[in-house]
Amino acid sequence: MLVVKKFGGTSVGSPERVKHVANLIKRSVQSGNKVVVVVSAMGDSTDHLVSLAGQITNNPSPREMDVLLSTGEQVSIALMVMALNEIGIDAISFTGWQANIKTTCVHEKARVLSIDPKLLLNALDEGKVPVIAGFQGVAEDNSITTLGRGGSDTTAVAVAAAIKADLCEIYTDVKGVFTTDPRVVKEARQIMTVTYDEMMELALLGAKVLHPRSVELAKHYGVVLKVLSSFDDCPGTEVREVTDMENRNVVTGIAFDEDVAKVGIIKVPDRPGIAYKIFGSLAEENINVDVIVQSISPDTNFTEMAFTLSLKDLHKALKILEVVSKEIGAQGVVYDDKVAKVSIVGAGMGDRPGVAATMFKALADVNINLQMVSTSEIKISCIIAREDVKKAVKAVHDAFNLDKEGFSCG
Numbered sequence: 001m002l003v004v005k006k007f008g009g010t011s012v013g014s015p016e017r018v019k020h021v022a023n024l025i026k027r028s029v030q031s032g033n034k035v036v037v038v039v040s041a042m043g044d045s046t047d048h049l050v051s052l053a054g055q056i057t058n059n060p061s062p063r064e065m066d067v068l069l070s071t072g073e074q075v076s077i078a079l080m081v082m083a084l085n086e087i088g089i090d091a092i093s094f095t096g097w098q099a100n101i102k103t104t105c106v107h108e109k110a111r112v113l114s115i116d117p118k119l120l121l122n123a124l125d126e127g128k129v130p131v132i133a134g135f136q137g138v139a140e141d142n143s144i145t146t147l148g149r150g151g152s153d154t155t156a157v158a159v160a161a162a163i164k165a166d167l168c169e170i171y172t173d174v175k176g177v178f179t180t181d182p183r184v185v186k187e188a189r190q191i192m193t194v195t196y197d198e199m200m201e202l203a204l205l206g207a208k209v210l211h212p213r214s215v216e217l218a219k220h221y222g223v224v225l226k227v228l229s230s231f232d233d234c235p236g237t238e239v240r241e242v243t244d245m246e247n248r249n250v251v252t253g254i255a256f257d258e259d260v261a262k263v264g265i266i267k268v269p270d271r272p273g274i275a276y277k278i279f280g281s282l283a284e285e286n287i288n289v290d291v292i293v294q295s296i297s298p299d300t301n302f303t304e305m306a307f308t309l310s311l312k313d314l315h316k317a318l319k320i321l322e323v324v325s326k327e328i329g330a331q332g333v334v335y336d337d338k339v340a341k342v343s344i345v346g347a348g349m350g351d352r353p354g355v356a357a358t359m360f361k362a363l364a365d366v367n368i369n370l371q372m373v374s375t376s377e378i379k380i381s382c383i384i385a386r387e388d389v390k391k392a393v394k395a396v397h398d399a400f401n402l403d404k405e406g407f408s409c410g
């Protein structure tokens, strides 16, 4: 079997962990698999690099941030190859650019455009284990890019698609995908199988366990994806097209995102083209907008607009919106940088009444105020005060009895 194995930060967080993972790779090679490895930076070394930049400037050049952050993964590939060599496994490291991972030129948020698998396949033919740096690539202008925090998962799936691997395994520090973050709700249970669509929503809505674009790519290219632990020998969670859970589970899981800010534009003239002007100007600067609410005002000439975005983009967005709000004749811009989003996801919720009401009651019972709500066929998201987020997740997890569904391994 041709398999891509990706190991996250904690899984390679120390020399001991690197050696442990090398042994895990060795066992797979010895059982006859062809293995390609993708690794993240060790432990929280990417956070350290971010903080180093912060000690130099408040406004680092995105291009240079990518040069800096990509160094973390380069350390891991070299150490991993050394560890494999030590136990008699022939291996060779590849940075993102050496592995021909071409991306868009949007620094810190680049998307993979293509991977030329020739060098990787040659290495495999020579009996070597290619070890690729996750999270990084190269843009057309030859500059180093990174794929956004958590992006090594996406590297792994993109490589799996490019070499037509049979399986892509994402090894992490939990046993699989759970009904919610098991570090926040100890009653959370493991989900054995989850659909691409549900997993994509969970990831987009804040479940860090997989980078959202890795799931998007896996669905698009039909890559069979597994999330499993590098610490315990447990079956893990399979992400695939259709599962039995789809029929059973109205709510599969709960995600939360604390990286959220809310922006409001007050007294916006109510005429065609205004929303385009506001959101177009943000999109031009690559700022993603999430929950959008346009409310009815007693004065039909005006409306109120509110939306959420990533906290990281708030200052840039405010600068743009101050200008746009003047141009369109709105009264002004207000914001709240202390909000969070709690979401329930489930392929079976679309045609079941009462799901939203159950969520709202659970939040009301613990005295949490809903600031904004957004829904789709398979999710309901609520914007609430950030200080309430853990209480909210626990309450909603309880309300849908998620502690009683699912699987427990050891």
Ligand code: ADP
Pocket (backbone or CB within 6 Å): 007, 008, 009, 010, 011, 040, 150, 171, 172, 173, 174, 176, 177, 178, 179, 180, 181, 182, 183, 206, 207, 208, 209, 210, 253
């Ligand atoms: P890695 O470094 O291996 O990429 P991450 O920290 O990116 O690991 O992702 C794993 C973490 O995701 C877990 O430690 C857990 O706290 C968090 N997490 C959030 N939601 C979930 C969920 N629904 N299921 C499992 N883990 C989750």
Ligand code: ASP
Pocket (backbone or CB within 6 Å): 008, 009, 040, 041, 046, 047, 072, 134, 135, 148, 149, 150, 151, 152, 153
């Ligand atoms: N090292 C990067 C990060 O910490 C990428 C990753 O771990 O996937 O975000």
Ligand code: MG
Pocket (backbone or CB within 6 Å): 008, 150, 153, 208, 209, 210, 211
């Ligand atoms: Mg991760």
